[in-house]
Amino acid sequence: MHEEERLDLELHRRVGSGDRAAFEDLYRRYAQPAYALALRVTGQDALAQEVVHDSFLALWRAPEAYDPTRGPFRTFFLSLVHHRAVDAVRREERLRKRAERVSNLEPRTGEDVAEEIVEDAYLVERRREIREALQTLPPDQRRVVELAYFGGYTQARIAEELGIPVGTVKTRTLAAMRKLRRALYRED
């Protein structure tokens, strides 16, 4: 286990005991990637703030929802943020069509990118690996993963969007996930 993951575990344990300082440490470690993810999925500042706010509040209220035997805290928490962001955007999408906003992973114009963002080197390195892994995918496979994960689209909706059969979306998704798994979890 990486040292940073050990630290997360310790902070999570302390949050379970009601330690506010530990909670704020976790906030400082994950508020930025969480907000970036929520912003990418929802495309709306206010909605992204609500997602991040509610996700951290959920962590404080029910820290036992994280089971350390099932993977790193980071994966659990950012998955929680992702679930909430997708739920939020699907609610919103029932009311109005959204503009195209999932074409790439870079911040959109107008996003508040703080110059002074300081992030743990481990996360920086992991981000680089994840992006590299995504870039190794054929563009059609990468597109279905991005539309699903960052766009909150269902496979049926992706098929509509791209004008291809749902079966093709499924095939591309599976191929992409297999490749990503191999790339991100190759034997160390």
Next chain:
Amino acid sequence: MNGEHDRIEELLAGYVLLALSGEDAIEADRLLSEHVPSCPMCRDTLAGFGAVAGELALAPTPVAPPDLLLPRLRRELDRVSGRRRRATIAAVAAGVIALVTLSGLSMSLASRASKAEHTKVQLYDVVGTLQQPGASSVSLESMDRSSPGMVEVSGPGFERMYIVGRDVPEPAPGHAYQLWLGSGGTFVPVGDMFLPDDGLVYIRLTFDPSPYDEILITEEAIGSRATSPSRGGHVWHASLTAAA
């Protein structure tokens, strides 16, 4: 069997990306409860794909959240930490729990994991607010008595209010619901228009509703940007001055 596992793997890939719907979601639901727990190969696939999905979250360039977010969370934590159950709101809290449980029965399974988590957090939010000293709830009655009522939850100084309801009917085609707050007979639209999700309504607004004395929920044409509430279709109303 390999063909069957390929099919399961395909479903699990969509499942971890929250991308399943319809029959696929139901099938994934069945597999996750009946097959995957006892199949080492599928368990490994689910764990591996789940880990990939978790890591994808790191891909976007980090963005600092607004500075006000942490102080807001601190205030919320103060309230949560100092909560006390009020006997007078216990019945309403139980009603909210029943609402969430019932709505869960009709969910398709693959979306249930995320929905259940989301609903659980919504439940924590509403019940946590109800447990705070000074919390109150008000019933929004259907004006024509044709639909179940909804409940508004807030409290003095809470700077947030909730509207929850179940079995809320879909509005007419091309329409959605709009929440209005009124003061002295003048109403202003609040928040985005909304639709019930499988009959369930959960609205959370972060502001202090105390300056207002009435709540309306009306049916408005999507995109109409109505400046005053229409009275056609479903309408719910509550007087906040009667709040306990």
